[in-house]
Amino acid sequence: MRIGLVVIMMLFLGSCAIFGPPTELDDTKGLSAERIYEKASERMASNDYKKSVEYLKKLESRYPNSKYGAQAKLDMAYAYYKQEDAAQCVSTVERFIKIYPNHPNLDYAYYLKGVAYFKQRGIIDKATFQDVSDRDPKVLRQSFLAFKDLLTLYPNTRYGQDATERMIYLKNKLADHELHVARHYMKVKAYIAALNRAKFVIESYPDTSFVEEALVIMISAYDNLGMDDLKEDNLRILKQNYPNSPMFTKGKDTKKQDWWRFWDKD
Structure with missing residues (x-):
């Protein structure tokens, strides 16, 4: 009897090896596009985003021309955004924009693209314990450009205020990154490179709080390069636009270099 049971078990295991593990039952088989969409929505409402995506993919493949597409x-x-998968979210949004260029919710698509990148910035910050201004700002630029596209194409969108506030934050972070690099160049005496970074901040982010520091870096760089005329020009601009700058209110002689060499005082 035992031998017979063993033989049966061996045959069963052998069949499993031949045919593979049992597949999961497809609970959408034979369902209409509407019903599959309902099941996806139910999963979405219960925060089961992974399962919701599975249903939505089946809907797309089975009913490609459905009104729910x-x-x-x-x-x-x-x-994908809720699963913190920015790459898949953005890829899906871009396909949507390409396929449905006149869809009434196109503004939402651009907004979602922007916030996906924006959220990715926060995830990276938490994972690396590093401020975004200290590293490659590519994801910041991607988020900024998505919001810029949104506001350019849809100036009256209901997502406008939130997008504008996020863009202000992003502009300040991008400017801060440029100056972070400029400070490094000043430390290693790469004055031309520091000048280029500071100029970029003034030209690209003139409405941020980092313009004053950019001017200070330019003044010091010109001073170190012996370009006195340009140094004096920028000193006048600094005085005109920032008369209460600490550079002028602490009673320091502006002919000396030490007052602006803040990057050496870590």
Whole structure:
């Protein structure tokens, strides 16, 4: 009897090896596009974003021309966003924009693209314990450009205020990054490179709080390069635009270099 049981078990295991593990039952088999979309929405509502994406993918593949196609793509992008998968979210949004260039919710697509990149910035900060101004700002630029596209194409969008506030934050972070690099160049006496970074801040982010420091770096760089005329020109600009700058209110002689060499005082 035992031998017979062993033989049966061996045959069973052998069949499993031949045919592979049992596959999961497809609970959408035979369902309409509407019903699959409902199941995806139910999962989304219960925060089961992974399962929701599975349903939405089946909906897309099984009913490619369904009236639920456009919304399914947007829902899928949102589910990827909630799973903190910025790459998949952005990829899905970009496909949506390409396929549905006149969709009434196109502004939401651009907004979602921007916040996906924006959220990725926060995830990286937490993972590296490093301020965003200290590293490659590519993801900041991507987020900024997505919001810029949104406001350019849809100036009256309901997402406008939030996008504007995020852009202000991003501009300040981008300017801070440029000056972070400029400070490093000043430390290693790469004055031309420091000048270029400081000029970029003034030209690209003139409405940020970092313009004053950019001017100070330019003044010092010109001084070290012996370009006195340009140094004096920028001193006048600094005085005119920032008369209460600590550079002028602490009673320091502006002919000396030490007052602006703050990057050497770590």
